[in-house]
Amino acid sequence: MTTLLLAEHDGKRLDDATARALSAAKALGAPVHVLVAGQDCAAVADAAAALDGVAKVLVADDARYAHALAEPVAALMVQLAPGYDALVAAATSSGKNVMPRVAALLDVMQVSDVIKVLGPDRFERPIYAGNAVQTVRSGDAKKVLTIRTAAFPSAAAGGAKAPVEPVQAAADPGLSSFAGEALSQSARPELGGAKAVVSGGRALGSAEKFKQYIEPLADALGAAVGASRAAVDAGYAPNDFQVGQTGKVVAPGLYVAVGISGAIQHLAGMKDSKIIVAINKDEEAPIFQVADFGLVGDLFDIVPKLTEAIAKARG
Amino acid sequence: MKVLVPVKRVVDANVKIRVKPDQSGVDLANVKMAMNPFDEIAVEEALRLREAGKATEVVAVSIGPAQAQETIRTALAMGADRGIHVAAEGTVEPLAVAKLLKAVADREQPGLIVMGKQAIDDDSNQTGQMLAALLGWPQGTFASKVAIGDGAVEVTREVDGGLQTLSLKLPAVITTDLRLNEPRYASLPNIMKAKKKTIDALTTAELGVDVTPRLTVEKTAPPPGRQGGVKVASVEELVAKLKEAGALA
Numbered sequence A: 001m002t003t004l005l006l007a008e009h010d011g012k013r014l015d016d017a018t019a020r021a022l023s024a025a026k027a028l029g030a031p032v033h034v035l036v037a038g039q040d041c042a043a044v045a046d047a048a049a050a051l052d053g054v055a056k057v058l059v060a061d062d063a064r065y066a067h068a069l070a071e072p073v074a075a076l077m078v079q080l081a082p083g084y085d086a087l088v089a090a091a092t093s094s095g096k097n098v099m100p101r102v103a104a105l106l107d108v109m110q111v112s113d114v115i116k117v118l119g120p121d122r123f124e125r126p127i128y129a130g131n132a133v134q135t136v137r138s139g140d141a142k143k144v145l146t147i148r149t150a151a152f153p154s155a156a157a158g159g160a161k162a163p164v165e166p167v168q169a170a171a172d173p174g175l176s177s178f179a180g181e182a183l184s185q186s187a188r189p190e191l192g193g194a195k196a197v198v199s200g201g202r203a204l205g206s207a208e209k210f211k212q213y214i215e216p217l218a219d220a221l222g223a224a225v226g227a228s229r230a231a232v233d234a235g236y237a238p239n240d241f242q243v244g245q246t247g248k249v250v251a252p253g254l255y256v257a258v259g260i261s262g263a264i265q266h267l268a269g270m271k272d273s274k275i276i277v278a279i280n281k282d283e284e285a286p287i288f289q290v291a292d293f294g295l296v297g298d299l300f301d302i303v304p305k306l307t308e309a310i311a312k313a314r315g
Numbered sequence B: 001m002k003v004l005v006p007v008k009r010v011v012d013a014n015v016k017i018r019v020k021p022d023q024s025g026v027d028l029a030n031v032k033m034a035m036n037p038f039d040e041i042a043v044e045e046a047l048r049l050r051e052a053g054k055a056t057e058v059v060a061v062s063i064g065p066a067q068a069q070e071t072i073r074t075a076l077a078m079g080a081d082r083g084i085h086v087a088a089e090g091t092v093e094p095l096a097v098a099k100l101l102k103a104v105a106d107r108e109q110p111g112l113i114v115m116g117k118q119a120i121d122d123d124s125n126q127t128g129q130m131l132a133a134l135l136g137w138p139q140g141t142f143a144s145k146v147a148i149g150d151g152a153v154e155v156t157r158e159v160d161g162g163l164q165t166l167s168l169k170l171p172a173v174i175t176t177d178l179r180l181n182e183p184r185y186a187s188l189p190n191i192m193k194a195k196k197k198t199i200d201a202l203t204t205a206e207l208g209v210d211v212t213p214r215l216t217v218e219k220t221a222p223p224p225g226r227q228g229g230v231k232v233a234s235v236e237e238l239v240a241k242l243k244e245a246g247a248l249a
């Protein structure tokens, strides 16, 4: 009984999503091996080896894994699969892309977005934008799981280092190639692991105002910036800021929703946050039903004052 | 090039569903149903490819009970050329859907399959990737831009860090994200025309696929509730409360 966890990284840094998925992987009760597939990714392997509860790190260092394309990475996991009872990844855009391909090649029905591990074959997962939670038992011989990172704490790092072993690259199906990327640059914390998140909605009205009002408040709180779908669709914020059923799911200590109505699809991405603050001029807005602290009023009036008061309070 | 578009009938996105009191599932009695929103985007994209002369035929396929034909009709009313209905009762899991779609693709030989990234009922986000795997085709998931070239398609994908562009050899599977396009509404004349378009009927047995679920759903429960609804009167009060709750550390 061994579990294989696919590491999430950008070639240089191991993403915190891996440490969170590791907590779920460990709950399966078997030793965990971490697979790092990438190019020149020794530093990532090193970081994975330092995570608590990792028994071994496998490194497939090859140009074909440089951009984590689904076809070659899935082929690699399928090649390694005979030695494992469970194949696990964080439910990031990369994990969601690769794992169902692995599952189908192994003739396994994947369990997506696991929020609780009840045993080696029993899991809880949300459906209908988190308005219901299923308890499922998998009858497949092997389990293929993606893990909702917001539902699990990060495994600690810094213990004894696990051994790191190279593994052979698998034959590349050669079906796809990388043609470019446009990644958001930001000095702010990442949405996924942030302790606080400030999100803006349609009410901001323009990309300039989004920047002018949301960013200073986020900086005063040391928060990541998020957005509703409406704000992203309108071009006020980039796509990777979208919080919700079909965007990112976050559960920070503090979530501040500014000018967001609180549609089911948005709530799905933030309602497990510890403290929710809502600022909205419509006192009937559904966001207030989940807010611990709701402030009714015009955001353009409230947000600058709040930014100043928080900056002062946090020194 | 023929484009195949799998469309799923799901609970309308505006409905807040309720869990049955005995936790045996979600109460779907008299609930408004609609085409999965991501699949509308997929139909729209396929139609645009046809209108741009890149595709010759758009075929909508749905797996489900008899009512799934209504969903196919919606696709036909938007402009799809014909439909295929695979009759199936009860839960058909993504793996089984992918197998059925593979069998349909083997018969139809499309040059491209465009489908939703996620069904908003099961929220699985699996079927497209599984279908691509079973066909041995490349996959372009979470697409926000699609450009057909010579024997290949360039797909821009919404990923966690921003956008990524891939080049996929055709045939390929593409799954749609929200910002790929804005789906059209069916006009009344097109709704009338759609009534005359053909929908072929198939069964899971004809396609040789065992659809027995692999997952047993032991229970379906409501999510843990939240005690919200508290209002504060001013910025000062809000900051004081946040301080008290330790949220400003």
Ligand SMILES: Cc1cc2nc3c(=O)[nH]c(=O)nc-3n(C[C@H](O)[C@H](O)[C@H](O)COP(=O)(O)OP(=O)(O)OC[C@H]3O[C@@H](n4cnc5c(N)ncnc54)[C@H](O)[C@@H]3O)c2cc1C
Binding pocket: A200, A201, A202, A203, A227, A228, A229, A230, A231, A242, A243, A244, A245, A246, A247, A248, A258, A259, A260, A261, A262, A263, A264, A265, A266, A269, A279, A280, A281, A282, A285, A297, A298, A299, A300, B013, B037, B038, B120
């Ligand atoms: C398939 C599908 C998937 C979806 N996925 C997501 C998702 O992942 N994430 C997501 O967020 N949405 C998603 N949506 C969209 C969702 O249904 C809502 O349309 C969206 O969340 C609305 O965004 P919003 O709250 O910013 O805008 P609105 O609903 O327009 O709300 C704007 C709010 O701002 C308030 N306001 C206006 N002016 C001011 C002011 N000056 N000061 C204070 N308040 C003001 C208004 O009272 C209103 O409540 C999805 C929808 C579908 C169909």
Ligand SMILES: Nc1ncnc2c1ncn2[C@@H]1O[C@H](COP(=O)(O)O)[C@@H](O)[C@H]1O
Binding pocket: B006, B007, B008, B009, B036, B038, B039, B061, B062, B063, B064, B092, B094, B097, B115, B116, B117, B118, B119, B120, B122, B123, B124, B125, B126, B127, B128
């Ligand atoms: N029963 C079905 N019939 C047709 N297409 C489906 C069906 N189930 C899923 N799909 C397609 O697969 C996509 C992803 O669904 P899922 O993997 O269930 O989230 C949907 O957006 C549809 O395009």
